[in-house]
Amino acid sequence: MTDLWTEALRGLQPRLGRETYDLWLRPLELLDADETRVRLRAPSQFMKEWFENHYLAAVLDEMRSRVATPPAIEIEVAIDMGTPSPVEPSVSVPVAPPAPGKPARAPAPAGLADRYRFDTFITGASNELAASAAAAVADEPGQRFNPLLLYGGVGLGKTHLLHAVGHAIHDKHPRLRIVYLSAERFMNEFISAVRYNQFDEFRKRYREDCDVLLIDDVQFIAGRDRTMDEFFHVFNALYEAGKQIMVTADRTPSDMQGMEERLTSRLNWGLVADVKAPDLETRVAILRQKAEQDRIGIPDDVCVYLATLVRSNVRELEGALVRVATFASLKGKPITEAFVREVLGESAEAERRSAPITVEAVQKTVAQFFSVRIADLKGQRRHKGIARPRMIAMYLCRELTGASFPEIGLRFGGKDHSTVINACKRMSSIQQEDPELRATITQLRAQLVGAPLAPR
Ligand code: ADP
Ligand code: MG
Numbered sequence: 001m002t003d004l005w006t007e008a009l010r011g012l013q014p015r016l017g018r019e020t021y022d023l024w025l026r027p028l029e030l031l032d033a034d035e036t037r038v039r040l041r042a043p044s045q046f047m048k049e050w051f052e053n054h055y056l057a058a059v060l061d062e063m064r065s066r067v068a069t070p071p072a073i074e075i076e077v078a079i080d081m082g083t084p085s086p087v088e089p090s091v092s093v094p095v096a097p098p099a100p101g102k103p104a105r106a107p108a109p110a111g112l113a114d115r116y117r118f119d120t121f122i123t124g125a126s127n128e129l130a131a132s133a134a135a136a137v138a139d140e141p142g143q144r145f146n147p148l149l150l151y152g153g154v155g156l157g158k159t160h161l162l163h164a165v166g167h168a169i170h171d172k173h174p175r176l177r178i179v180y181l182s183a184e185r186f187m188n189e190f191i192s193a194v195r196y197n198q199f200d201e202f203r204k205r206y207r208e209d210c211d212v213l214l215i216d217d218v219q220f221i222a223g224r225d226r227t228m229d230e231f232f233h234v235f236n237a238l239y240e241a242g243k244q245i246m247v248t249a250d251r252t253p254s255d256m257q258g259m260e261e262r263l264t265s266r267l268n269w270g271l272v273a274d275v276k277a278p279d280l281e282t283r284v285a286i287l288r289q290k291a292e293q294d295r296i297g298i299p300d301d302v303c304v305y306l307a308t309l310v311r312s313n314v315r316e317l318e319g320a321l322v323r324v325a326t327f328a329s330l331k332g333k334p335i336t337e338a339f340v341r342e343v344l345g346e347s348a349e350a351e352r353r354s355a356p357i358t359v360e361a362v363q364k365t366v367a368q369f370f371s372v373r374i375a376d377l378k379g380q381r382r383h384k385g386i387a388r389p390r391m392i393a394m395y396l397c398r399e400l401t402g403a404s405f406p407e408i409g410l411r412f413g414g415k416d417h418s419t420v421i422n423a424c425k426r427m428s429s430i431q432q433e434d435p436e437l438r439a440t441i442t443q444l445r446a447q448l449v450g451a452p453l454a455p456r
Contacts, residue, residue: 004071005030005038008062016055023132024051029078033071040075044139048075050132054123106211109166109178115293116163122289124282127157130273134161134246138168141176141212141244145271147235148246149218149253152275155315158248161275162214165246169212176211183220183247187227194226207237211244218247218267223258232263239266283307283317290318296325298335305337309344320344357400357448359411365448366393369440378413392441394420395427400448 013021027047031039042048056073063070118138123131130152136144150158166180181189186206193202206213213234221227238245252274253259253267278286284307291298298306298321306324310317327343328335367374370389377390390412397408398420405417405424412420431438 003030003033004063004066005033005040005059007066008059011062011065012055012058015058017128020128020132023136024055028075031076035067036071038071038073040073041078042075043078045077047139048077050135050139051075105174106170106177109170109180109214111180112163112166116160117167118164120289120293121157121160121164122278122282122285124278124285126276126278126282127161130158130161130275133271133273134165135168137244137246138165138172141169141173142242146239146242146244147267147270148244149249149267149270149272150247150275151249151252151272153250153277153313155313156275156277157314158275159216162216162246162248166212166214169244177209178212178214179206179210180214180216182216183218183231186215186231187221187224190227190230206234210238213238213243213245215245215247217249219249219251219256219259221259222256225260228260228263232260232266235263235266239269245270277312278314280304280307283311283314286314286317287321290321291325294322294325296321296335298325302335302337302340306340306344309340359397359401359403359408362393362397362401362448363411365444366396369444369447378411380413391423391427392437392444394423396441396444396448398424400445 009021009025012025016025024047027043028051029041031041033039042051052075059073060070118131118135121127121131130150133145133148134150137146137148150161152158162180166178169176170178190202193199221231235245247267249256249267252272253264256264284303287298287303287307288300290296291303306320307317310320324335324340324343327333328339333339363374363377366389367377370385372386372389376386377393379386381387394408394412397403397411398405401408403411405420409415409417409420427437427441431441
């Protein structure tokens with residue numbers, strides 16, 4: 001018999017994607033195999049469990065497409081040599097007393113939310129790479145991806161994964177000192193350390209007394225020179241000592257304006273993984289889990305309906321569920337599709353009304369619509385292909401943003417307020433006789449008003 005295991009893996013690889021495959025399947029070592037049994041060795045207990053929970057079923061399916069009865073898969077765990085601390089619990093022999101000054105168990109990391117753990121994180125195509133990389137980091141801090149940077153839009157689970165890594169490392173490597181904080185807090189502590197002459201303590205906390213550094217929203221320090229400088233030194237000290245660094249951000253390092261080149265390049269040294277908006281299936285799974293956690297009675301088909309209404313981000317999705325559940329219990333009504341429509345219809349409308357539309361958003365939308373550059377809208381060129389879009393943009397700014405004529409002028413490259421007034425007058429009079437222009441403006445207006453949140 002040819003090697004069924006290898007064949008099954010080969011069949012799976014295209015479906016899983018290269019990264020996932022390299023991360024979770026390739027490290028499994030084939031020890032021996034016959035028709036009834038395949039014996040494997042996983043590098044760690046965590047890798048074994050992750051494989052069993054996420055990929056074993058798929059492997060067995062692959063095998064079933066080749067043989068009637070797939071063999072049993074047995075996985076043993078290699079003795080962890082490379083990890084910084086021995087596996088501790090469930091050892092009956094008392095552990096040798098710790099060396100003086102070195103605690104056997106570091107205190108639980110401060111600032112981690114208890115509910116942000118791996119077992120409450122739902123994976124799907126949108127976040128699979130990020131989640132598996134985070135799990136690998138948690139499993140073997142400092143060994144696999146260093147630094148690990150997760151980036152993506154708001155409310156997509158980056159902070160959740162960062163906390164999950166903190167919890168998992170603490171559970172598995174209780175001796176490691178884990179430091180978690182937001183980049184903003186890092187900056188504030190740094191500033192106050194400088195001001196109150198406590199720089200030594202600061203340095204000790206982040207460079208010496210730290211085995212794992214978890215920093216949330218690192219983009220915050222971009223443009224803040226002294227903080228960037230300090231972070232650079234912290235990064236180097238930890239990195240050189242083989243300590244794990246993990247950060248999240250709302251964009252890639254190269255897109256962080258004002259971030260020092262040497263920091264950008266370091267943030268790119270390890271793995272940069274993105275977190276995207278979840279697909280429908282994942283959104284439904286997240287809703288189900290949340291409903292179960294909070295004991296919210298919501299039928300499956302209503303879950304699906306809700307998940308089709310709220311698409312862009314998980315935080316809003318959770319918020320919508322909570323809102324619906326709160327109203328349902330207040331009114332003593334069951335959660336049905338109609339009920340969801342009733343509740344969210346109102347609040348979605350209110351949200352839209354309260355979300356301000358910005359001058360930038362108008363400029364961007366108009367520029368895209370006419371395929372001109374924003375710089376041209378702000379510039380002086382009078383060519384009709386540019387002057388017309390510019391006037392339309394000014395007109396819509398006046399109508400939708402609440403900005404004054406002088407302010408609009410300022411935001412269009414420092415033009416005089418009379419220019420703006422003229423543009424607005426002309427647009428409203430031409431619209432009367434030009435149905436095409438009217439339609440264009442209506443369409444742009446709809447696009448702007450319908451946008452869930454104006455970009456800042
Ligand atoms: P970000 O840091 O990317 O802005 P968060 O990590 O704060 O987003 O996530 C927002 C909310 O959505 C949190 O309550 C988090 O638990 C939840 N969430 C996001 N993604 C998932 C997921 N894949 N599974 C379960 N909950 C999720
Ligand atoms: Mg966050």
